[in-house]
Amino acid sequence: MSFRPAMLPTCIGSFPHRDAGAALALVRRHLPECPCWPQLPRRSRLEQMAAQFSEDIPGLVWEDEDLRFDPGADLMAGGEGIYRRYLEGPMAELPVSRRRAEGLYALADDPAIAAGAVLVKGQITGPLTLGLAIVDRDGNPLLYRDDLMDLVVKVLAMRARWQERFLARLHPRTLIAVDEPALATYGSGFFGYDRRLAAERLGEVLGAVSGLRAVHCCANTDWSVVLATPLEVLSFDAWGFARHLALYADEVGAFLERGGMLAWGIVPAGPEAAAAQVPELVDRLEEGIELLAARGVDRRMLLEQAFVTPSCGLGSLDEVTAARALELTRRVSESMWERHRLAPPGRRREA
Numbered sequence: 210m211s212f213r214p215a216m217l218p219t220c221i222g223s224f225p226h227r228d229a230g231a232a233l234a235l236v237r238r239h240l241p242e243c244p245c246w247p248q249l250p251r252r253s254r255l256e257q258m259a260a261q262f263s264e265d266i267p268g269l270v271w272e273d274e275d276l277r278f279d280p281g282a283d284l285m286a287g288g289e290g291i292y293r294r295y296l297e298g299p300m301a302e303l304p305v306s307r308r309r310a311e312g313l314y315a316l317a318d319d320p321a322i323a324a325g326a327v328l329v330k331g332q333i334t335g336p337l338t339l340g341l342a343i344v345d346r347d348g349n350p351l352l353y354r355d356d357l358m359d360l361v362v363k364v365l366a367m368r369a370r371w372q373e374r375f376l377a378r379l380h381p382r383t384l385i386a387v388d389e390p391a392l393a394t395y396g397s398g399f400f401g402y403d404r405r406l407a408a409e410r411l412g413e414v415l416g417a418v419s420g421l422r423a424v425h426c427c428a429n430t431d432w433s434v435v436l437a438t439p440l441e442v443l444s445f446d447a448w449g450f451a452r453h454l455a456l457y458a459d460e461v462g463a464f465l466e467r468g469g470m471l472a473w474g475i476v477p478a479g480p481e482a483a484a485a486q487v488p489e490l491v492d493r494l495e496e497g498i499e500l501l502a503a504r505g506v507d508r509r510m511l512l513e514q515a516f517v518t519p520s521c522g523l524g525s526l527d528e529v530t531a532a533r534a535l536e537l538t539r540r541v542s543e544s545m546w547e548r549h550r551l552a553p554p555g556r557r558r559e560a
């Protein structure tokens with residue numbers, strides 16, 4: 210793979226805004242090379258992480274503000290159409306409706322945002338996270354219902370494929386990130402899930418995407434499981450867990466050698482962003498790079514095969530702090546460009 214972002218800035222996806230135009234204005238300003246569409250969980254419960262991509266999954270019902278699984282639902286009746294469509298093969302896809310992804314359609318309505326970009330980024334909830342987030346009335350997660358999880362994976366795979374093709378109308382290079390915060394529970398006493406099956410479920414969704422593919426986890430996990438899946442970008446919380454990733458230096462080095470990229474989530478996505486300063490964040494990013502380089506990972510690859518991002522989505526922040534986090538992301542990138550004389554593709558030079 211010849212694409213090397215060289216510390217270009219992008220973001221994870223969620224914004225605290227209710228107005229898609231306001232969120233896209235920040236994207237246009239700070240992320241012109243790698244714009245993403247904003248997820249707006251405060252706009253509607255349909256845009257919350259568990260709900261946004263769950264359309265068409267049979268047996269899901271709203272109880273007050275919670276999306277739950279009705280164990281009495283007829284899965285065959287609802288699942289037959291999903292399996293029939295999935296068997297269409299590489300052309301099989303499922304759209305996301307506008308009421309569940311206003312920011313995605315708003316980006317498509319304003320193609321000028323992507324005019325000077327080097328890629329356009331999208332994102333989708335991962336199968337493990339969706340399976341853990343939605344429970345039945347007894348609190349049992351979907352994750353442990355193999356019959357239903359097979360449907361969940363196929364819905365998400367077709368939805369990821371559709372989203373990639375939708376964004377490809379704006380730019381020929383796309384990046385689809387599978388957001389899997391549930392990976393943070395892998396190996397704990399609360400997550401009894403087979404390693405092989407976890408990689409298989411995640412891999413099936415990634416495999417539906419033909420362009421650049423990412424996995425994002427905003428906490429620590431067994432990174433060897435993630436790096437064994439078919440992905441080009443590993444997106445991680447470098448603000449809090451760079452030392453943990455360095456424990457997998459051999460796997461990271463092999464990943465970079467075959468063209469993989471790291472998305473360094475160095476800007477805190479919490480209230481710390483309000484007081485954070487660029488020199489502090491750059492020093493912290495340099496420390497993370499050095500941890501891997503000291504274990505034999507090529508330093509130049511770590512610089513050139515890399516993005517800069519917030520540590521997670523910004524949806525839990527207020528709008529002012531979210532704007533600050535994106536400004537910091539941009540400025541950290543610019544500092545790294547100057548410090549290491551990087552030449553990222555599509556770099557926007559300030560007047």
